[in-house]
Amino acid sequence: xxxVKKLAAAAGCLVSASIAFAAANPVTAGSGAxxxxxxxxxxxxxxxxxxxxxxxxxxxVFALITxxxxxxxxxxxxxxxxxxxxxxxxxxxxxxxxxxFVFLADDLYLAAKGWQLWNVYRxxxxxxxxxxxxxxxxxxxxxxxxxVRTQNELKVPAGKPVLLRMTSRDTLHxxxxxxxxxxxxxxxxxxxxxxxxxxxxxxxHVVSCAAYCGVMxxxxxxxxxxxxxxxxxxxxxxxxAKLNDTKSAxxxxxxxxARKS
Amino acid sequence: xxxKEWIFTTDHKRVGILYLIGSMAAFAIAGVMAMMMRIExxxxxxxxxxNPTTYNVWLYSHGAIMILAFQIPALTGFFANFCIxxxxxxxxxxxxxxxxLSVWLFYVGVILALLTFxxxxxxxxxxxxxxxxxxxxxxxxxxxTFTVLILGxxxxxxxxxxxxxxxxxxxxxxxxxxxxxxxxxxxxAFVLQLIFVPVLGTAVTLISLDxxxxxxxxxxxxxxxxxxxxxxFWFYSHPAVYVIFLPFFGVLFxxxxxxxxxxxxxxxxxxxGGIFGIVALAGVVWVxxxxxxxxxxxxxxxxxITTLMISVPVGLMLIGLVGTLYKGSxxxxxxxxxxxxxMFLFLIGGLTGIPLALPSLTIHLxxxxxxxxxxxxxxxxxxxFAIFAGVYYWFPKFTGRMYNEFWGKLGFWITFVGTNIxxxxxxxxxxxxxxxxxxxxxQFPQFVSAHQLMTLGSIILGxxxxxxxxxxxxxxxxxxxxxxxxxxxxxxEWTTVSPPPYGNWPSPPSVAENWTPYGYEKR
Numbered sequence: 001x002x003x004v005k006k007l008a009a010a011a012g013c014l015v016s017a018s019i020a021f022a023a024a025n026p027v028t029a030g031s032g033a034x035x036x037x038x039x040x041x042x043x044x045x046x047x048x049x050x051x052x053x054x055x056x057x058x059x060x061v062f063a064l065i066t067x068x069x070x071x072x073x074x075x076x077x078x079x080x081x082x083x084x085x086x087x088x089x090x091x092x093x094x095x096x097x098x099x100x101f102v103f104l105a106d107d108l109y110l111a112a113k114g115w116q117l118w119n120v121y122r123x124x125x126x127x128x129x130x131x132x133x134x135x136x137x138x139x140x141x142x143x144x145x146x147x148v149r150t151q152n153e154l155k156v157p158a159g160k161p162v163l164l165r166m167t168s169r170d171t172l173h174x175x176x177x178x179x180x181x182x183x184x185x186x187x188x189x190x191x192x193x194x195x196x197x198x199x200x201x202x203x204x205h206v207v208s209c210a211a212y213c214g215v216m217x218x219x220x221x222x223x224x225x226x227x228x229x230x231x232x233x234x235x236x237x238x239x240x241a242k243l244n245d246t247k248s249a250x251x252x253x254x255x256x257x258a259r260k261s
Numbered sequence: 262x263x264x265k266e267w268i269f270t271t272d273h274k275r276v277g278i279l280y281l282i283g284s285m286a287a288f289a290i291a292g293v294m295a296m297m298m299r300i301e302x303x304x305x306x307x308x309x310x311x312n313p314t315t316y317n318v319w320l321y322s323h324g325a326i327m328i329l330a331f332q333i334p335a336l337t338g339f340f341a342n343f344c345i346x347x348x349x350x351x352x353x354x355x356x357x358x359x360x361x362l363s364v365w366l367f368y369v370g371v372i373l374a375l376l377t378f379x380x381x382x383x384x385x386x387x388x389x390x391x392x393x394x395x396x397x398x399x400x401x402x403x404x405x406t407f408t409v410l411i412l413g414x415x416x417x418x419x420x421x422x423x424x425x426x427x428x429x430x431x432x433x434x435x436x437x438x439x440x441x442x443x444x445x446x447x448x449x450a451f452v453l454q455l456i457f458v459p460v461l462g463t464a465v466t467l468i469s470l471d472x473x474x475x476x477x478x479x480x481x482x483x484x485x486x487x488x489x490x491x492x493x494f495w496f497y498s499h500p501a502v503y504v505i506f507l508p509f510f511g512v513l514f515x516x517x518x519x520x521x522x523x524x525x526x527x528x529x530x531x532x533x534g535g536i537f538g539i540v541a542l543a544g545v546v547w548v549x550x551x552x553x554x555x556x557x558x559x560x561x562x563x564x565x566i567t568t569l570m571i572s573v574p575v576g577l578m579l580i581g582l583v584g585t586l587y588k589g590s591x592x593x594x595x596x597x598x599x600x601x602x603x604m605f606l607f608l609i610g611g612l613t614g615i616p617l618a619l620p621s622l623t624i625h626l627x628x629x630x631x632x633x634x635x636x637x638x639x640x641x642x643x644x645x646f647a648i649f650a651g652v653y654y655w656f657p658k659f660t661g662r663m664y665n666e667f668w669g670k671l672g673f674w675i676t677f678v679g680t681n682i683x684x685x686x687x688x689x690x691x692x693x694x695x696x697x698x699x700x701x702x703x704q705f706p707q708f709v710s711a712h713q714l715m716t717l718g719s720i721i722l723g724x725x726x727x728x729x730x731x732x733x734x735x736x737x738x739x740x741x742x743x744x745x746x747x748x749x750x751x752x753x754e755w756t757t758v759s760p761p762p763y764g765n766w767p768s769p770p771s772v773a774e775n776w777t778p779y780g781y782e783k784r
Contacts, residue, residue, distance in 0.1 A: 044625055048692075051622065055612040062583070066604050069586040073521065074593075081781040082523025082589035095584075096530045096577065103576050107569035114565060114619030121621055122558055171394040172487065174553065174628060178694025181625040185554045188393060189481020190488070192555040194624075206704050210553075210628035210696040212387050214394055215313050218699035 037161060038120045039197045044181040047117050051110065058106075121182070124195045128161040135166065135173035135186045137213060138220035146240040152222030157232035158201040166192050174211035177224060183210050201228040271357035272763055276364045277342030278659060280334050281652070283364075283371050285730065287330035288645075290375065294323040296723055299683075303716040305709055306701060316700040317385040318400075322377050324388030325405065327641065328501070329412045330371050335648050336508035337416060337454070338367060341423055341447045343659060347754035347761065348441045348778070350432025350770040355425040359418050366415035374408045387698065389498075390465060392479035392490050396472040406469040413458045420451035432753070433771040441752055441778045442518075442525055442532070446511030449536045453500045453507075453543055461497035464490055491554055495547035503543045505640055507536060509647035510578055513600050516654050517582055519750040520597035521589030524779040531581035538574025546571060552623040561620040568618040575611060579604075594748070595669030599650030602677050603643050610639025613688060628698075631691025634684045642680050649676075649729055656736065657743030661759040664736035668728055676725030682718030686711050752778040 073082075087095070131154065134141045142150050142164075156162050166175060166186035176183035180196035198205075209220035227235065267275060297319050301308045310316060342360065346353055354360050377383045384405045386395040395402050427440070427448055468490065470476040477483035479490050518525050525531060548556055548564035583604065591597070613635045616622040626632060656664050690711045695702065702708060746755040757766050 044622065047619075048616065048622060051616050051619070055615050059608055059612045062579070062608050063605060066583050066586070066601075066608075069583060069589075070591060070601055073586055073589045073591050075590045079590045080522070082521055083782060084523050084526065084585075084588045087527055092527050092530060095527050095580065096534050099576055099580055100534075100573050103573045104570070107566075107572060110615065110619060111566050111569055114621045115562060117619075117621035118558075118562065118565075121624055171397065172391055176628065176694075176696060178625070183553050183624060183627065187481075187487045187555060189486060190555055206694075208694075208696055208704055212389075212391070212394070212698045214398070215317065215385070217317075218313065218696075218701045219703070221704040 037125050037197065039199070040117070040121050041179070041181045041196065043117050043120050047113055050113065054106065054110070121194075124163050124193070125161045128163045128195065129156060130163045130165065133164045133166040133175060133186065135168045135175070135209075135213075137170050138209070138216045140173075140175065140207060140220075140222045144236065144239075146236070146243070148236070148239040148243055152207075154207070154222070154224045155227055155232060155235060156198045156224060157229040158198055158226050159229065161195050161197050163193060163195045166194070171213045172211040173209050173213045173220065176208050176210035177205055178208070179205040180224075185211050198224065198226040201226050201231070269361070271353075271361045273342050273346050273354045273357065273360060274659065274761060274765075276360050277339045277344075279364050280338030280342060280367060283368055284331045284335040284339060287326050287371055287374070288335075289730070291323050291326035291331060292723060292726065294319040294326075296719060298323065299716040299719040301700070302702075302712045305703060305706060313700040314385055314400075317387075317698075318377065318383045320698060321383075321385055321387050321405075322374070325408065326374050328388060328505075329409065330367075330374050332505045332641075332644050332648070333416060333501070334367055334412070336505060336512075336644070337419060337447065337450055338364070340443070340508060340512060340648075340651055340655075341419070341451075343655065344441075344754060345423055345426060345444055345447060346430070347658075347757065347765060348444050348752060349427060349430065349435060350753050350766075350772065351426060351430040352764045352766075352769065354422050355430060356422050359422055363415045363419045363422070366411055366418075370408055370412035370415060373404060373411060377404060380404065389494060390468060390490075391494075392468055392471065392487055395468050396479060402472050403469050406465045409465045410462055413462050416454050417458050420454045423451050424448065424455075432769065434774065434776070435772050438528065438532075439772065439777055441511075442514035442528070443508070443511030445532050445536050446507040446514075449540045450504045450507040452540055453504050457497040457500045457544065460493055461501075464493035464497070467493075488551075488554065488556070491551055492547070495550040496544070499547040499550060500543040502636075502640055503539050505644050506575075507539065509603075509644045509651075510582070512647050512651035512654070513582055513603055514585070515750075515752065516596045516600040516650055517585045518779045519654070519748050519752070520594065520600070521586050521591045522749070522781045523585055523587075523589035524777065524781065526581050526584030526587065528581075528777075528779075530577055535574045535578035535581060538577070539571070542567060542571050542574065549618060549620075549623070552620040553627045565618055565620055569615070571618075572611075572615070579607070579611070594653075595664070595666060595673060596650045596654035598670055598673045599646050599653065602673065603646045603650065606638055606646060606680065607643040610635060610637075610643055614639060625694075626691065628696055629691040630687045630695045630697055633697050634686075634688030634691055637684045637687070642684065646676070646680075649673075649726075652733065653729075654748070655754075656733065657747045658754060658759050658761070660737045660740070661743060662736055662740035663743040663747065664732050664740055668732045672725050672728035672732060674725075675728065676722055679718050679720070679722030679725055683715045683722060686715050686718065751780050 130145060132143045139151050142154050164175060166184065167190065168186040168188050172185055172187050174183050174185045175194065177196060182194050182196050184192050184194040186192055203226045205224040207222040207224055209217055213220060270276060298316065301310060301316055380401055382400050384402055385398060385400040386402055386405055390402065390405050427444060467478045471478055471480060477485045479485045479487050481487060514525060546564055546568045548560050549568045552561055617626060617632065617635060653664060653669060690708045695705055695708050743759055745759050753770060756770060
């Protein structure tokens with residue numbers, strides 16, 4: 001009976017501890033102040049480090065216990081059978097309840113942290129550069145807001161969030177940017193999105209397809225070129241002007257025969 | 262030995278051994294595919310083939326054969342067939358002829374899978390077979406469809422058979438809480454197979470309908486949806502992980518209890534907390550395979566929570582396994598060595614799965630070598646080590662002879678070292694961004710040396726497996742007589758002669774009221 005009471009007390013402590021844990025890590029922030037832009041890549045590295053520490057501790061503890069048990073209870077003369085004590089009913093239940101609460105507390109903690117970071121990944125800052133991407137075997141085709149199109153090379157200004165709206169014209173593809181810790185599938189019939197925050201002008205970042213898309217899957221790659229905002233604007237306006245020239249030229253040639261007749 | 266007797270056998274032990282031979286042949290071939298891929302990846306650019314399709318076919322067959330024709334049949338075919346009737350004290354399974362049909366179907370499936378290497382335009386759709394690629398490729402997706410259907414059907418009728426056998430054919434006196442943990446685990450696996458295999462069958466059938474008969478299930482230009490397939494596929498294929506996990510953990514429990522000469526720690530926790538918990542959660546976590554596939558956000562977050570919850574039943578089973586060592590009297594013959602190895606491999610594999618439960622971390626990790634390293638640790642290698650442990654453990658029972666202990670241990674250590682070289686490196690470069698399913702990696706030249714290290718590790722790993730298999734073959738032919746119960750186990754399968762005769766016991770066994778399969782110490 002005393003065991004049961006102890007057990008109940010322990011379980012109570014664990015419940016309150018896990019609730020406190022969850023409360024200390026609110027799932028959504030709601031302070032009201034306009035939040036600074038969080039860089040998902042930096043936040044990813046934070047959470048990754050935290051989770052790695054978490055699982056390393058669990059792993060080392062478990063591994064040491066296992067190794068110690070294997071060594072400590074190795075066969076020795078005069079010790080022909082095991083002598084595991086018979087568990088009382090309370091102990092048997094405790095061995096279910098306590099680990100369950102410990103695991104669930106850790107799960108809940110990780111879930112809260114993971115959810116927070118997920119919101120960073122899915123809530124795109126309002127001040128952003130929006131680019132549409134159509135993937136195909138085996139290229140990434142980007143279209144800028146002014147209609148400029150590039151293939152396998154995306155020029156972006158430093159310091160501005162970039163949102164990609166993606167679809168595909170044939171099979172599944174995936175726009176994976178390892179440096180920005182982000183990827184998402186593109187597929188025909190649906191539009192998916194991802195965003196990232198380029199920071200350092202002059203840097204290039206590998207883009208690679210991460211969904212098996214066919215024979216040449218491993219050759220489907222491109223790069224993201226980060227320019228300074230001024231350089232970017234110059235490039236963007238110049239390409240836009242070029243596009244307008246060719247457009248108006250095309251309209252003129254189209255219109256000419258019509259006038260003749 | 263009469264070959265006809267073996268082909269037309271309805272004896273559960275022979276059916277089991279046929280399953281073992283077939284699945285080991287599949288393992289060997291899929292293993293060779295893995296070596297070819299590793300050699301191909303050891304340099305940038307083409308190494309042994311300049312055709313990416315050849316590489317993609319190796320990759321497809323490695324995955325499909327290892328899972329569908331090696332691990333699942335070895336665990337739910339060989340071990341279940343050989344051990345379950347012996348463990349519950351039955352003369353045979355409930356439907357011996359259906360059992361024979363299942364092994365025949367299994368061989369048809371294996372042959373179909375191996376025809377991959379002889380047909381023109383072999384399937385190159387990966388073991389997942391995602392549309393739209395699988396419906397527009399020039400490869401023969403039908404081979405994929407029919408391999409899955411036939412092996413799935415073999416598995417379903419096996420499931421019906423074993424659920425009936427355990428429900429109705431237990432020896433007098435054997436209550437549900439006196440079953441071996443392995444029997445419980447396998448029951449759980451078969452329940453999952455019965456529920457989920459039909460879904461996989463549906464999914465792969467729809468692909469072939471789309472490709473060959475012009476339907477539009479997965480074609481968005483005609484009202485279909487490509488994501489439907491991924492949902493259907495993983496609705497089966499995540500539970501399939503537990504179809505592998507549960508029996509291999511069952512094998513480990515039998516081995517650890519025997520070699521620690523101890524009762525299973527907290528039997529009811531393992532059965533009602535661990536196994537039942539896994540069966541209950543298995544069907545509600547599949548979206549973690551689709552975290553970067555464009556699923557609805559609420560589904561990704563919801564399944565993050567269910568996925569994390571899986572750690573509870575799995576943790577309870579691990580506590581049960583490790584707890585069985587407590588106050589034991591452990592000896593380290595080859596089966597126990599492999600089983601101890603799995604405890605550590607599984608720990609690494611299980612814990613590296615936790616980041617993959619979080620969609621926000623998976624958004625970087627998905628589809629990289631990190632995932633490949635993780636599932637090899639947790640399922641592929643841990644499962645294969647457990648299968649090897651189990652074959653070594655029951656070797657004296659099903660052959661009547663003993664393998665060579667020295668070569669057994671040597672094989673284990675070589676494999677263990679090779680495994681860790683390959684898959685640890687794999688997780689490491691995965692975190693740095695190496696995508697999976699790449700024939701070439703020109704855009705990631707920084708990973709060349711890591712790839713070469715993995716190739717070296719895979720050769721070491723392969724040597725270890727070859728030593729083990731040669732050890733079995735030599736042991737089965739020329740090994741010394743083993744005796745009926747060389748390990749001193751209390752479980753029922755060791756009470757008959759080795760190898761057990763047709764009908765298993767001269768007269769049906771019955772068990773005493775205080776008997777349990779793990780009663781090593783008299784109280």
